[in-house]
Amino acid sequence: MSPRFASGLCLARSLIGAIRIGAILSGMILIGAIATCAESVAAPVQTEHVRVALISEKNALVPGQRAWLGLRLVHEPHWHTYWINPGDSGLPTKLAWHLPAYLQADEIAWPTPQRFDVGTLSNFGYSGKALLPVALEVAPTAKRGSIAHVSVDAKWLVCREQCIPGKATLKLSLPIAATAVTHSRWQHVFAAARAAQPLPSAWSGSARLAGDRIEVALSGADLPSTDQLDAFVVQRQVVGYERPRARRDGDSVTFDFARSEYFSAPPAALDLLIVDGGRAGEAARSVTVPFAGAEAGSPRH
Numbered sequence: 001m002s003p004r005f006a007s008g009l010c011l012a013r014s015l016i017g018a019i020r021i022g023a024i025l026s027g028m029i030l031i032g033a034i035a036t037c038a039e040s041v042a043a044p045v046q047t048e049h050v051r052v053a054l055i056s057e058k059n060a061l062v063p064g065q066r067a068w069l070g071l072r073l074v075h076e077p078h079w080h081t082y083w084i085n086p087g088d089s090g091l092p093t094k095l096a097w098h099l100p101a102y103l104q105a106d107e108i109a110w111p112t113p114q115r116f117d118v119g120t121l122s123n124f125g126y127s128g129k130a131l132l133p134v135a136l137e138v139a140p141t142a143k144r145g146s147i148a149h150v151s152v153d154a155k156w157l158v159c160r161e162q163c164i165p166g167k168a169t170l171k172l173s174l175p176i177a178a179t180a181v182t183h184s185r186w187q188h189v190f191a192a193a194r195a196a197q198p199l200p201s202a203w204s205g206s207a208r209l210a211g212d213r214i215e216v217a218l219s220g221a222d223l224p225s226t227d228q229l230d231a232f233v234v235q236r237q238v239v240g241y242e243r244p245r246a247r248r249d250g251d252s253v254t255f256d257f258a259r260s261e262y263f264s265a266p267p268a269a270l271d272l273l274i275v276d277g278g279r280a281g282e283a284a285r286s287v288t289v290p291f292a293g294a295e296a297g298s299p300r301h
Helices: 003-040 184-195
Strands: 045-047 050-056 066-075 080-087 094-098 103-108 114-118 121-127 129-138 147-159 163-175 204-210 213-219 229-233 245-249 252-258 269-276 285-290
Touching (some): 050 147, 050 163, 066 080, 066 121, 066 147, 080 114, 080 229, 129 184, 213 285, 229 252
Parallel strands (some): 204 285
Antiparallel strands (some): 045 050, 050 066, 066 129, 094 147, 103 129, 147 163, 229 269, 269 285
């Protein structure tokens, strides 16, 4: 091989190497730009008495894996929005999703609510900073390197002594990638929402109509003391919403609710959250009990 040819071959190889390195660097820059653009659309929307934002726990969606998004609500002091059962008044927050075919949103994973007593009314919901988490199922067919454009129409009612309806369309764009990293900014927000999720219990029991009252009897291990117990019923227009009376009888606890003035027929079952106010930081427990006297085929809600 002549020195001139060898020198030319070496130069060609160097140029090819430089082009490859340049292409890799350009690809890295392009990916970084895509990620930056994807994150830039998740801006909060300020409405009357509450700021809302659609946030993602991680910086990307991974094909075949579950992701978590959330509607973040930052309420002004003394204002609140509502749980799935708002209580005596109010409306639960609603989400209508607009997603690519390879994404599917679950229902809101409702955190344990607070109780708000306004005069003679008892309402259930959230104040301060709250997150309504939603699981997003990503199909294995989602194409890596593409961008998923996610949009949700959110509607809520924010109340103090008066109530104001609010709505916003929130958009988020996330890359489809082989891996995803948790956003440090939102990590504690999703962790707090998970800590506020009720835990399923192994308790058993039943509900029954007793005149103008509804009694729910629970039995099982680790039932809390009755000193500061509260209970929230998922189904609407079954029980009254003031705090129920609780009494212990041996290894069982009975909750005594007022019957709702709108009660018409017993549902097939009652879904309850039991909150022990005497144990700060302890998660609520969930339990489902059959309703005695319910006809076969009665709806749950």
